[in-house]
Amino acid sequence: MTEYTKKQQLLELIRANPFISQQDLATALGLSRSAVAGYIAGLIRERKLLGRAYVLPDRRPVTCIGAANLDRKLRSLAGIALHTSNPASQSESFGGVARNIAENLARLGTPVALLTATGKDSSGAALLAHAQGLGIDTGGALQLPDAASGTYTAVLDQDGEMVVALADMALYDRLDAAFVGASQARLAASALLVADLNLPLDAVDAVIAEARRLETPLVLVAVSEPKMARLPRDLAGVRLLILNRGELAARVGRALKSETDLDAAVAEVRAQGVRDLVVTRGAEGVLFTRGGDIVRLYASGAEVVDVTGAGDAFAAAVCWSLVQDGDDLELACRRGLKLSALTLGVAETVHPRLGHDTLFDTTTQD
Numbered sequence: 001m002t003e004y005t006k007k008q009q010l011l012e013l014i015r016a017n018p019f020i021s022q023q024d025l026a027t028a029l030g031l032s033r034s035a036v037a038g039y040i041a042g043l044i045r046e047r048k049l050l051g052r053a054y055v056l057p058d059r060r061p062v063t064c065i066g067a068a069n070l071d072r073k074l075r076s077l078a079g080i081a082l083h084t085s086n087p088a089s090q091s092e093s094f095g096g097v098a099r100n101i102a103e104n105l106a107r108l109g110t111p112v113a114l115l116t117a118t119g120k121d122s123s124g125a126a127l128l129a130h131a132q133g134l135g136i137d138t139g140g141a142l143q144l145p146d147a148a149s150g151t152y153t154a155v156l157d158q159d160g161e162m163v164v165a166l167a168d169m170a171l172y173d174r175l176d177a178a179f180v181g182a183s184q185a186r187l188a189a190s191a192l193l194v195a196d197l198n199l200p201l202d203a204v205d206a207v208i209a210e211a212r213r214l215e216t217p218l219v220l221v222a223v224s225e226p227k228m229a230r231l232p233r234d235l236a237g238v239r240l241l242i243l244n245r246g247e248l249a250a251r252v253g254r255a256l257k258s259e260t261d262l263d264a265a266v267a268e269v270r271a272q273g274v275r276d277l278v279v280t281r282g283a284e285g286v287l288f289t290r291g292g293d294i295v296r297l298y299a300s301g302a303e304v305v306d307v308t309g310a311g312d313a314f315a316a317a318v319c320w321s322l323v324q325d326g327d328d329l330e331l332a333c334r335r336g337l338k339l340s341a342l343t344l345g346v347a348e349t350v351h352p353r354l355g356h357d358t359l360f361d362t363t364t365q366d
Contacts, residue, residue, distance in 0.1 A: 006029060006031070006039060007039055007042070007043060009029055010025060010029065010036070010039050010040070010043070011043065011048065011049075013025055013028055013029070014049070015059065018059070018189060022036045022037060022040070059111050060111065060189060060190060060191035061110075061111040061112050061113040061137060061189070061190055061191065062102075062105055062110055062111070062112050062113075062190065062191060062192045062193075062194060062319060062320075062323060063112070063113045063114075063115060063186060063187060063189075063190040063192070063193050063194070064098040064099070064101050064102040064105070064112060064113070064114050064115070064194045064195075064196075065098055065115040065116070065175070065180075065183075065193065065194065065195040065196070065199065065203075065207060066096065066097055066098030066099075066115075066116065066172070066175070066194075066195055066196030066197075066198045066199055066221075066223075067095075067096030067097050067098050067099065067116065067150055067169060067172055067196055067198040067223075068094070068095075068096040068098065068099035068114065068116040068117075068118060068127050068131070068141075068149075068150065069094070069095045069096040069099070069127075069149070069150040069151055069152045069167075069169070070092060070093075070094065070095070070123045070126075070127065070149060070150070070151050070152075071092065071093050071094065071095030071096075071151075071152045071153075071154070071308070071349060072090065072091070072092050072151065072152070072153040072154070073090065073091050073092075073093075073153075073154050073156060073306070073308060074088045074089075074090050074153065074154070074155050074156065075088055075089050075090075075091075075155075075156040075157075075158070075160065075306075076088050076155070076156065076157050076158050076163075077089065077158060078158055079157070079158065080155075080157055080158075080163055088155075091347070093348065093349050094126075094127055094130050094131075094349070095152050095308070095309070095349050096116070096150060096152070096196075096198070097196035097198065097221055097223050097312055097315075098114060098115075098116060098194065098195070098196045098198070098221075099114060099116060099127070099131065100309055100312035100313070100316070100349060100350055101194055101196075101221070101312050101315055101316040101319065102114045102131065102136050103131070103134060103136070103350045104312065104313055104316030104317070104320075104339070104350055104351075104354065105316050105319065105320055106131075106134040106135050106136050107134065107350065107351075107352075107354035107355070108316070108317075108320050108354055108355070108356060108358060108359065109355070109356035110320055110323060111135075111137075111191075112135075112136050112137070113136065113137040113138075113139075113140065113186060113190070114131055114136050114137070114138050114140075114141065115140045115141065115175070115179075115183055115186065116138075116141050116142070116172075116175070117141065117142040117143075117144060117147075117150075117171050117172055117174050117175050118141060118142075118143055118144070118149045118150075118171075119143075119144055119145075119147045119148045119149040119171065120143050120144060120145040121148060121149055123148075123149040123151075124143060124149040127149060128141060128143075140183050140186045142174060142175065142179060144171055144174060147170075147171040147174070148168070148171070149171070150167070150168060150169045150171055150172065151167070151168045152165060152166075152167045152168075152169075153165065153166045153167075154308055156306065156307075156308075159304065160304050160305055160306045160307055161304070161307060162307055162308070169198055172198045172199060172200070173200050175198075175199050175200070175203050176200055176202055176203050177202040177203055177205070177206040179203065180203050180206035180207055180210065181206065184210065187207075187210050187211075187214065187216070188214055188216075190216055191216075191323055192216065192217050192218075192219065192319060192322060192323050193207065193210075193211055193216055193217070193218045193219070194218075194219045194220075194221065194315070194319055195207045195218065195219075195220055195221070196220075196221045196222075196223050197220065197221070197222050197223045197224075197227045197228065197230045197231060198223055198227065199230065200230060201229070201230045201231075201232065204220070204230055204231065204232060205232045208220075208232060208234075208235070208236075208237045208238060209237070211237045211238070211239075212236065212237030217239040217240075217322065218237060218238050218239050218240075219238075219239060219240045219241075219242065219315070219318070219319055219322075220235075220238055220240070220241045220242070220274075221242045221243075221312075221315045222241070222242065222243035222244070222247040224247070225246050225247050225249075225250040226250075228243075228247050228250040228251050231251065233272060234272065234273055235269070235272045235273035235274040236273030236274075237273070238273065238274040238275065239274075239275050239276070239322075240274070240275065240276050240277070240278060240318070240322075240329075241269070241274045241276075241277050241278070242277075242278045242280065242314075242315050242318065243277070243278075243279060243280070244279065244280045244281070244282075244311070245262065245279060245280075245281060248262070248265050248266070248269065248277075248279055249265065251265070251269055252265045252268050252269065262279070262287070263294055266279065266287070266289060266294055270289060276288060276289045276290070276329055277289050278318065278329070278333060278336075280311060280314060282299075283299055283301075284298065284299065285297045285298040285299040285337060286299075286314075286333050286336070286337065288329050288330070288333050289329075290329060290330070295330060297330070297333050297334065297337065299337050299340075299341065300337070300341060302340075302341035302344045302345060303344070303345050304344050304345075305344065305345055305346055305347055306344070306346070306347050306348075306349075307344060308349050309343050309348070309349035309350055310340045310341075310343045310344045311340070312349075312350075313336075313339045313340050313342070313343040313350070313351065314336035314337065314339060314340040315336070316339065317332070317335040317336040317338065317339035317340070317359055318332040318333060318335070318336045319332075320335070320359065321335045321336075321359065335359040338359060339351070339354075339358070339359060342354075342358075
């Protein structure tokens with residue numbers, strides 16, 4: 001077998017599993033480990049691989065770090081009356097901010113990896129199997145025999161608007177700075193990093209430090225006002241922070257009663273080191289930063305079937321656009337509004353009929 005053939009076989013094995021060891025490559029190809037190392041060095045020199053993680057230039061994944069839950073939705077069949085029983089319908093699906101973003105990206109045709117924690121239980125096995133079935137790499141997930149998988153229970157009114165949500169997500173505290181350190185090879189292999197604030201503070205800080213060191217763009221996605229306490233003070237190295245008005249108010253520690261208050265809060269957070277912010281505003285659309293300016297985009301009307309997952313769809317489309325088309329944040333936000341509207345119109349947390357071309361026909365909005 002020629003040297004060229006061996007190198008081609010080596011590339012195919014790495015394409016199938018970018019984290020395969022040199023010893024496994026050697027065994028599969030009937031070569032010595034030193035011979036495999038020599039071939040890999042040659043492929044890196046030829047720019048057919050990028051660096052020690054054996055990453056193919058066209059297949060670097062977006063790596064999503066954070067929650068993967070079992071979501072339960074209880075939807076009232078009539079107006080909700082407190083302190084008594086209400087007739088409702090129930091559904092279960094897979095959720096979690098990082099997982100939802102990863103599924104959206106996978107359905108849009110993007111290579112994606114998910115770093116999360118699950119219990120070693122039936123829910124965790126189902127979560128990971130579902131992700132793997134979508135082509136999501138879950139090889140770096142932490143499986144905990146002494147913890148239950150995360151759950152998120154949302155109570156919706158008869159119009160699909162959230163009334164209250166209850167989350168059991170204590171296991172994500174195990175995704176700590178040590179876990180981030182152990183995941184360095186996977187982070188280094190990424191085209192983009194996305195982390196949600198279900199991670200503990202030390203882990204978010206460690207992800208920011210890694211993004212800075214690797215010079216890899218990092219998107220942080222807020223999940224709730226209380227968990228804004230998990231956002232470090234120093235945001236240098238963060239490409240983008242996505243949050244809503246309430247979460248922004250929690251960050252700056254004051255109510256944002258006017259548009260002037262809102263703009264001042266955005267400027268304050270930008271001064272903490274983050275390159276750009278996107279503030280989602282529900283039916284009003286979004287605002288985002290561009291240089292020293294603040295730009296507002298208004299949302300088109302959308303039929304609301306279920307609000308769950310719409311914000312995660314917005315974040316996923318923004319990340320997808322940044323990977324596809326670089327730093328055009330306005331285009332990314334327009335695509336985010338489009339995917340959010342599509343998701344509002346279905347009962348599922350992630351729109352089941354997304355495809356690679358879903359967001360390419362985004363038209364200019366006023």
